[in-house]
Amino acid sequence: MRPGSMILVLEQLLNGLQYGVMLFLLAAGLTLIFGIMGVINLAHGSLFMVGAYAGTLVAGATGNFWLGIPVALVAAGATGLAVEALVIRRLYARDHLDQVLATFGLILIFNQIITLTVGRQPVFVAIPESLAAPVELLPGLFYPPYRLLIIAAGLLVALGLYLLINRTRIGMLVRAGATNRDMVRALGVDIRLLYTVVFGLGALLAGFAGYVSGPISAVQVGMGEQILLSTFVVVVVGGVGSIKGACVAGILLGVVDTMLRAFLPGLLRGVMPASEADALGIGIASMGIYLLMALVLLIRPKGLFAAGG
Amino acid sequence: MPSPDARNLARRIGLAVLVVALLAVPMFADSSSLSLVTRILIYSIAAASLNFVLGYGGMISLGHAAFFGIGGYVVGMLFVHHADATPLMGFIPGSNQLLVTVPAAVVVSGLLALIIGALSLRTGGVQFIMITLAFAQMIFFFFVSLKAYGGEDGIIVRRTNEFLGLNMRDRVTLYYVMLGFWAVFMLALWRVVHSSFGTVLRGMKQNERRMAALGYAPYRYKLYAFVLSGMGAGLSGALMANFLRFASPDMLHWTKSAALMTMVILGGVGSFLGPIWGTAAYLVLETWLAAQTEYWQLWLGLILLAVVLGTRGGINAGMARLAALMMRGRG
Amino acid sequence: MTGAVLEVKCLVKRFGGLIATDHVSLEVRPGEVHALIGPNGAGKSTLINQLCGELVPDEGAVFLGGQDVTAASVPDRVALGLGRTFQITNLLTEMSVRDNIAMAVQARMGRNFRIWDAVARRRALWAETDGLLAGTALDTRAHVPVAGLSHGEKKQLELLVALARKPQLLLLDEPMAGLGAAESHEMIVSLRQVAQATPMLLVEHDMEAVFALATRISVLVYGRIIASGSVEEIRANPEVREAYLGAEDELC
Numbered sequence: 080m081r082p083g084s085m086i087l088v089l090e091q092l093l094n095g096l097q098y099g100v101m102l103f104l105l106a107a108g109l110t111l112i113f114g115i116m117g118v119i120n121l122a123h124g125s126l127f128m129v130g131a132y133a134g135t136l137v138a139g140a141t142g143n144f145w146l147g148i149p150v151a152l153v154a155a156g157a158t159g160l161a162v163e164a165l166v167i168r169r170l171y172a173r174d175h176l177d178q179v180l181a182t183f184g185l186i187l188i189f190n191q192i193i194t195l196t197v198g199r200q201p202v203f204v205a206i207p208e209s210l211a212a213p214v215e216l217l218p219g220l221f222y223p224p225y226r227l228l229i230i231a232a233g234l235l236v237a238l239g240l241y242l243l244i245n246r247t248r249i250g251m252l253v254r255a256g257a258t259n260r261d262m263v264r265a266l267g268v269d270i271r272l273l274y275t276v277v278f279g280l281g282a283l284l285a286g287f288a289g290y291v292s293g294p295i296s297a298v299q300v301g302m303g304e305q306i307l308l309s310t311f312v313v314v315v316v317g318g319v320g321s322i323k324g325a326c327v328a329g330i331l332l333g334v335v336d337t338m339l340r341a342f343l344p345g346l347l348r349g350v351m352p353a354s355e356a357d358a359l360g361i362g363i364a365s366m367g368i369y370l371l372m373a374l375v376l377l378i379r380p381k382g383l384f385a386a387g388g
Numbered sequence: 389m390p391s392p393d394a395r396n397l398a399r400r401i402g403l404a405v406l407v408v409a410l411l412a413v414p415m416f417a418d419s420s421s422l423s424l425v426t427r428i429l430i431y432s433i434a435a436a437s438l439n440f441v442l443g444y445g446g447m448i449s450l451g452h453a454a455f456f457g458i459g460g461y462v463v464g465m466l467f468v469h470h471a472d473a474t475p476l477m478g479f480i481p482g483s484n485q486l487l488v489t490v491p492a493a494v495v496v497s498g499l500l501a502l503i504i505g506a507l508s509l510r511t512g513g514v515q516f517i518m519i520t521l522a523f524a525q526m527i528f529f530f531f532v533s534l535k536a537y538g539g540e541d542g543i544i545v546r547r548t549n550e551f552l553g554l555n556m557r558d559r560v561t562l563y564y565v566m567l568g569f570w571a572v573f574m575l576a577l578w579r580v581v582h583s584s585f586g587t588v589l590r591g592m593k594q595n596e597r598r599m600a601a602l603g604y605a606p607y608r609y610k611l612y613a614f615v616l617s618g619m620g621a622g623l624s625g626a627l628m629a630n631f632l633r634f635a636s637p638d639m640l641h642w643t644k645s646a647a648l649m650t651m652v653i654l655g656g657v658g659s660f661l662g663p664i665w666g667t668a669a670y671l672v673l674e675t676w677l678a679a680q681t682e683y684w685q686l687w688l689g690l691i692l693l694a695v696v697l698g699t700r701g702g703i704n705a706g707m708a709r710l711a712a713l714m715m716r717g718r719g
Numbered sequence: 720m721t722g723a724v725l726e727v728k729c730l731v732k733r734f735g736g737l738i739a740t741d742h743v744s745l746e747v748r749p750g751e752v753h754a755l756i757g758p759n760g761a762g763k764s765t766l767i768n769q770l771c772g773e774l775v776p777d778e779g780a781v782f783l784g785g786q787d788v789t790a791a792s793v794p795d796r797v798a799l800g801l802g803r804t805f806q807i808t809n810l811l812t813e814m815s816v817r818d819n820i821a822m823a824v825q826a827r828m829g830r831n832f833r834i835w836d837a838v839a840r841r842r843a844l845w846a847e848t849d850g851l852l853a854g855t856a857l858d859t860r861a862h863v864p865v866a867g868l869s870h871g872e873k874k875q876l877e878l879l880v881a882l883a884r885k886p887q888l889l890l891l892d893e894p895m896a897g898l899g900a901a902e903s904h905e906m907i908v909s910l911r912q913v914a915q916a917t918p919m920l921l922v923e924h925d926m927e928a929v930f931a932l933a934t935r936i937s938v939l940v941y942g943r944i945i946a947s948g949s950v951e952e953i954r955a956n957p958e959v960r961e962a963y964l965g966a967e968d969e970l971c
Contacts, residue, residue, distance in 0.1 A: 113514050121646075169697055175448050175517060180653050181696040183646045187689030195683055308525050308642065311518040319514060362533030369526035373507050376519065380510035580834045587838045588831050591822050594811045601771065601809070602826040602884060603797035612832060 086220045091341040092334060097226045097295075099333020100233025104288035105306060106313040106325035107240060108281020114320020115256040116274050118167060119178045122185035123285055123310070124303025126162075130155035130286025131298045132193060135204040144207050147290055155286020156279055163278040171274070190300050201299035229291050236284065237326050244322060249276065309336075312368050316375045318382025328383060332368045339364035402661050410567060414560045424675055426563050428668045429570045430627045435651040435663035436577055437620025442649070443658030444581060445613045446593030450645050451504065451520030454527045455497040455618040457640030459625025461531060462493035464543030464635030471546070486549035486556075486630065490569075493626035494619045500527070501618020505611045521642055528640040542636025549630050562631065569627055573620065574664075580616065581660065589613050593658075621648075650692060723748050723782070724888045724918050725770070730779035732765055732942075739765040740776065741942035745920075747888060752914050754921045754929045757939035763922045764806065766939070767892050770920070771803050772796045784887060797826075802886025806893040806922075808873040810865045816876055817861040821848040823883035851883050856905070871902035878909060882917075889917050895925040907931050930954075 109123050134151030138144050166185060170178045205211075206225045213221035244250035252273055289302075296302070313332055317324025344360030351359070375383065413425050434456050441447040466489050469475060469482025476482060483489055508519040537543050548556040555561050580586050588609055591599050596606050629635040638644070647670065655666020673691070677684035723746040732740035739762045747753045757763055768774040770781060772793040780789045783799045791799075811819050824847050825831060825838070838844070852858050857875055860868065868876065874894060881889060894910065895903050907928050913919070914932065923929050929936065930950055937947040938959050946952075946959045953959055 117514070119514050119517055166693065166697070173696075175514060176442070176649075176653065176657065177696050179448065179450060179517060179646075180650060181693055183650070184689040184692030184696070187685045187692070191683050191686035191689065195686070304642070308522065312522050315511075315515055315518050315522065358533060358535045362530055365529035365533055366526045369522055369529075372519070372522060376507045376510050381515075579837070582838060583836050584825065584831045584833045584838050584841065586834070587822070587825070591811050591814070594813050595809060597773075598805075598809045598811060599822075600793040601797065601803055601805075602823050602880070603794045604826055604831070605792065605794040609831075616834070 083219075086217070087341075089217070089220055090222060091337055093222055093226065093230070094341075095334030095337030096330060097230050097233075097333070098337055099330035100230050101288050101292050101306070101329075102310055102313050102333050103326050103329030104233060104236060104284045105310040106317065106329050107236075107322055108277075108284045109310055110314045110317065110320055110322065110325045111253065111277050112281055113314065115253060115277055116167075116171060118170060119175050119182070120167065121179060121182040121307065122162065122189065123281065124305075124307030125186055125189035126155045126159050126282045126285040126303075127289035127306060128189065128193065128298075128300070128303035129158045129289070131289035131293045131302065132197060132202065133286075134290030135202050135293050135298045136197070138204045139202065144204060147204060148287070151286045151290035152283050155289065156283045159282020159285075160275065160279050162282075163275055167278065168271075168274075186304065189303075193300050199300065201297040203298065204293055206294045225294065229295075232287075232291070236287075237322075240322050249273070253277065309368060312372050314382075316372055316382055318385035321382070321384040324382055324384030332371065335371060336364070336368050339367040399661065402665075406661075406664070414563055419559060422559055422563055424671060426559075426566050426631055427628075428664075428671050429566050430624055430631060431648070431651065431671065432664045432667035433570060433573050433627070434621045434624035434648055435655070435667045436574070436660075437617045437624065438648050439652045439655075439657065439663045440577065440581070440620065441610075441613050441617040442652055443662070444586065444593060445589045445610060445617075446596075447509075447610060447614065448517050448649075449508075449520040449614070449617070450517050450642070450649060451508075451522075451524030452617070452621045452648050453640050453642060453644035454504065454524035455501055455621035456625040456628070456644060456648070457531070457635075457637070458497045458500050458527065459493040459622030460629035460635035460639045461537070461543070461625075462496050462622070463489045463549065463626045463629040464545055465537055466492065467545045467549070468537065468543055484547065484549050486551035486565075489549050489630075490623065490626045493622050497622020497625070498615050498619040500622075501615045502611070505614035505618070509607055509610050509614065521645065524640065524645055525642055528637055528642070531640055532637045538636070540637060542634060542638070545629060545633040545635065548633055556630075566627060566631065569623070573623060577620070578660065585609070585612065654695065724751075724784060725920060726782040726785075727770065728780045728782070730766070730769060730781065731777045732762075732769060732774065733777055739942050740769065742779070743939070743942070743944055744779075745937050745944065745947065747918050747920050749918055751934050752910075752919045752921055752932050754923060754933035754936045755939055756923065756926070756929055756936060761939045762942040763939055764892070765942075767803070767890055767922060770890055771801060797884065797886075800887030801890065802881040802884050802888065802917075803890040804877040804881050804892055804894055806896055808870075808877050810873065810876060810880065812865045815862050815864050816857050816868070817848060817852065819865060819876060819880055820851055820883050821845065823880045824848050824851070827884055848883070851879065855879060870897055871899070871905075874898060874902070874906065875909070878906075878913070882913065886917060889913070889919045891919055891921045891923070893923055894921070895923055895928050903928065 105123065105127060109120065112118055112120055112123070130151035133154030134147030137150040138147030162185065166181055170181055206223075210225040210228060211223060213223050216222050242250075244253055252268055256273065292306075309332070313325060313328045316332065317326075317328030340361070343364045344357045347356035347360045350356075379385070410425075410429075414422060417425060434452065437455075438449065438452045441449055465476060466483045469480070470484045471482070473482070483492075504520065504523045508516055508523065511519065531537070532540050548562065550556065551565055554565065556565070588599070588604055592604070592606055592609055600606055625635075625639060628639070651666040651670045652663050653666065654669045655664065656662035674684070674688065677687050681687070725747040727743060727745050730740050730743045731738070741762075743766060745753065745755075755763060755766070765774065769776045772788070772791060772795070776789065780787055782788065783796060783801055786799060788796050788799060811822060814822070821844055824844055825841075828841075828844060830836075849861075852861055855875070857872060857879065860872065865873065865876065874897075878891075878894065891910070894906055898906060903925065910919070910921075910928075910932055921929070921932060933950055935948065936950060936953040937944050938953065938956075939945075946956050948956070
């Protein structure tokens, strides 16, 4: 392999890692909500969008990128708590069908509210200049520090969640809840409070992911659903209820998806005409994570790290 | 819980009103409402198919757009190859005959349902919902990237398929053709629901553990139901592509799956006529709201929330309750 | 070949550090009612679930009619003649008594992938269903939905449904649980009749029923069988008295 292509591979690996970290941030909350509350929440992507819009608009108005982060957290967290209190809480005892329909309704509502208040045009935020200019990681490998920062932040969150779940009382309840919901109830824990905390945490992670991914992919209506569908694949592959699964599967799928998109058309060009190779390559690449999911389902139907064995 | 008598009465009234009204529609309807009713008929085939796995079988599939869309694409692709006079994949001749394209669409969507079902039925619950959704999304991406068949733009079917020498460009003729397909489908579904298999399927929804203890292997029965349901959705898609003269990735989009599910729930899960009423309610509501405001989806979302949080059992259960009230009033 | 209908060899099941089934071996011979008794938490349900195929054991083997079914699924074991009742009644609650029994008969008759017949017109099915119902306490309740039955009636229906499958062996998981004195007596009479044709493994707390029905008793404590023998032998066994029967007063 030529050094130039080696650098290209490394660069795409980092891109994949960064995308994977994003997927993890969303999947972590989602998998806990599924695992502990048994609720399917299609509107998780809407929290991602709310965080992105709130942060981006404030950052744009004030010219301060960093101010966007707490704003995104507060907006997504508050929205999450409101959604939990007004809608989700009434769905715990219902079947999945009602949950799907109600949270689908929420998606429509959030998308329309954003369209009404902000408009259909995508909004943008500029990255601080210090983070935008690529730095040389290795000889010849230039990479934007902003993306590195996202990777670092995502890994920090993973570490934080790991500590939270393995070292604290809330974490103990979360773990117990993911394996055996009834047991936690039997322990006399205020299950409602636990649910609210978990949902709120999921909302914070989603809002954060939404804002920091804004400068990389466009902040627009529908951004939530797009990433939500990939997040579902992450949750299924990782195993419902497993943070570790969400982390491994998120990064795995992020890297696979990015690598396929970057290199598959090129590889296919070796064996077929360029235009066909591009079309086929992009086609297969966009199906890649789903095919991977099919493979995992064949081998481990409950996911790689299914909670409760 | 409405009594069986009340339910029977509601069903009979519903059926009688439905048959008479459907035959008479072209006499009263202008072209836009005729088109609306035709769409209701076609979509209700997909909704009833979804209800077969959802309401009778207890499988919450959020990926039925895949089967609906593939049905449409089979019609579209066969038309393209008929128009170009080139064989599909080198050996399958194209066709513009409804009696060829529709069975082909049903078979292809059944095969797709076999593959997707075989994989997704390996798990249940929340995973099943996400997996069916994900696979449908995969099919969506596949067709978006399939530039040979229009990619994002889809396939325009310049002329509706030919059928028994009828003038398919006439909207009234087309309506009666679609009504014919609809009636045949509904009668067939009625038979399946009340067959040996249909009975086992209903048992499966109520208590899978018990059914296994009786010796029924749940996986095989559920997979069979899933395939049958996929075939029905494929039929619906094939008819839709003929009616709209268009097949596009839009038919495969996940919001289409959610819309189909909404139709089923609006009408009442697990009742035979429910999906028909639900489809009508959904499409009429959508058409009316869209005429009122650009932001009709906001209202649709609010209505969905209200329906789920405020009521249980949908329109059909509401009608049965109404019938029960009438019975009480008489007795 | 021992000729046993059911043979369990050295079965082991662990949950984390806990050993729920500890090298259990037992058998049920033709004509036998083998009762399995033991205090709460002895691992009776865990054992039953392994025998009927809902739970996979970690070690050991299960044979049905001489055939190794250790890895077989629930429906496969049912096809080999295993029938069971559930401790907490497990019926098709939206369907009637008659439909519940018909579902079992239908399972035995097969041809259930037919989508073009009408179940209401399967004459043999309904004739046999009504034959099974005739003369039972539930005959007059045939069209009542299960949700409308009393607890005692549900327990009776559990048994009828299991019998409708014509099993070679019955696993009964606490058929007396929650029954009043009169209902218990009825159930004992029913079971004694069934026992004439069908060997059983009877898991039960009600010692009166066990002594009335069993031809052999095994005692399960902490996942281990501590004694096995005839009714008299078990009554006389000091270890059993200490471990289980002595505590009976406190249990009840």
